[in-house]
């Protein structure tokens with residue numbers, strides 16, 4: 001990267017970089033192998049002969065009970081999976097020759113009246129996997145209340161085989177801990193994906209409703225395999241065209257494909273649709289014509305899609321219309337839609353990502369101030385969907401104070417899976433540790449142990465509806481997510497939405513074994529890299545609680561110097577607040593007092609730099625450059641620089657370790673990740689150099705002893721422009 005700067009001065013950067021990478025690539029051979037399309041559902045032959053034989057003896061003669069389309073999906077998946085994993089499989093016709101039986105409790109009990117199954121432990125989407133003795137032989141059962149539960153159980157069983165787990169004497173029950181486990185696609189009708197870095201939208205709206213890509217079915221399979229049961233097809237910055245009759249036909253086509261996989265479709269709606277589509281003079285939620293319009297629209301949708309999930313709404317946020325335009329509250333807006341959806345059991349997911357300039361309140365506090373007073377004012381079929389942190393999907397944020405603060409209103413988690421603030425799709429970043437950090441955070445809402453995971457699952461306050469949403473990283477790229485490692489983020493989101501208590505490491509291990517290698521030692525090595533990767537990214541981007549210092553608009557690369565945008569609270573300088581005196585945002589009681597929104601003892605802990613976790617230090621405090629960092633004894637300046645350098649070393653470590661695995665990995669998978677890693681290292685160095693040089697102007701202190709001087713020149717870093725960076729909003 002430095003080399004390129006030498007040439008470029010203030011010219012545009014991207015095209016030349018691409019050219020250099022292309023000409024330096026090894027063009028002499030065709031690389032074949034796994035291109036990533038099959039995701040974690042690869043089902044390659046199990047290499048270890050004994051293991052393969054063992055599974056085959058236990059499973060290869062199987063039977064799926066029931067006639068529904070979901071039962072057929074289970075049959076198809078078992079046939080496909082076992083043929084791949086074992087080399088052959090056979091559907092069994094009679095119970096005497098069957099060693100794996102899948103079905104609902106009702107169907108299973110008909111076949112096996114003498115066997116007692118603990119069906120009461122299983123909820124509507126859960127399942128039981130159990131080995132029983134039947135007529136002198138072992139029989140493995142996958143049993144559920146519903147066909148979809150049986151499908152989830154089947155995928156669990158296949159996962160156990162893919163990851164080499166033992167099946168003998170298995171007896172497990174699994175129930176999802178949250179009810180709505182949905183992806184949010186920020187996809188526009190023109191196929192541009194806002195904050196998408198994996199090509200275009202996978203939805204080809206133009207060819208729908210008639211043309212059905214295989215990818216739609218494989219998308220449904222992948223989601224069902226991790227328990228995702230809903231998808232919001234379009235961007236929260238919604239285009240009202242989605243609600244027109246022609247587009248609803250397209251939505252119906254997708255809903256029909258997804259239904260057998262237990263996946264409901266939802267739509268993001270624009271609050272002003274009664275005006276733009278219905279020709280009304282207003283979209284005031286208390287206006288009778290407006291209500292009527294929405295009721296009719298909802299009726300029209302359910303005529304086509306009887307199991308339609310409901311609406312996601314971004315209102316009065318970043319220029320979107322909303323009830324506030326008429327002096328109404330978020331609750332009044334949400335309830336009007338909820339009333340229209342209620343008779344069909346549809347839900348409203350109303351976003352809490354709101355911050356208004358006029359309020360003159362610090363941005364991190366606004367969502368809480370707006371929604372906390374509305375607790376108890378929402379209908380039963382409304383969830384408030386809040387981002388994990390109080391600002392905006394930064395590489396690291398403390399949790400939003402809304403979690404736990406609304407005993408009567410379900411807070412639905414919104415995680416970002418797509419890499420908007422994390423280096424797009426060339427950075428090797430596994431988000432499991434970040435999700436786990438958030439879900440394990442104790443809110444103290446009802447005393448110790450009231451973790452965010454439990455709040456979201458309705459275990460702290462008993463919510464009727466619960467949910468978790470993930471902003472999808474999926475696009476038209478052959479490997480779905482632009483980078484093979486980033487598939488793991490889709491995967492871990494689904495697994496944690498099912499069960500917030502699963503560990504990021506366990507999930508990474510599963511994913512690696514299913515996606516990259518059957519070799520234990522290799523899987524362990526890659527898992528370690530994945531577990532390191534998020535912290536590494538925080539280190540070279542935003543260590544010690546820094547935030548919002550990315551490039552303007554596209555959010556690509558460092559830009560801590562930007563100070564001239566439409567609103568102060570869009571600019572990096574507002575957030576890092578660097579001066580000759582020090583660095584950081586004072587959100588303690590001596591500053592904007594954002595800490596007051598947390599429960600005790602968190603608010604007291606965060607009020608004091610000495611008791612604030614170092615990872616959030618500069619989020620909550622403005623500290624002098626010579627402030628001593630407890631864990632290292634270094635000054636703030638030295639620690640900051642050390643962390644920037646550490647981040648780069650960690651990324652280089654990931655790069656080197658990955659390269660050392662060449663002989664062990666599929667050539668195409670290896671190469672794709674290798675190329676991305678090379679970009680990742682360059683960009684981590686870019687981040688480090690630009691940020692260190694920038695902050696040094698204020699600290700006026702030398703680079704700590706033992707660290708190389710940052711290369712490059714701040715003026716050149718500042719002049720870099722990326723007008724064609726992908727994923728921007730428009």
Ligand code: BDP
Nearest residue numbers: 194195236237314353392729
């Ligand atoms: C921001 C994104 C913007 C989204 C917004 C949102 O930059 O594209 O529209 O979040 O979540 O992070 O509504």
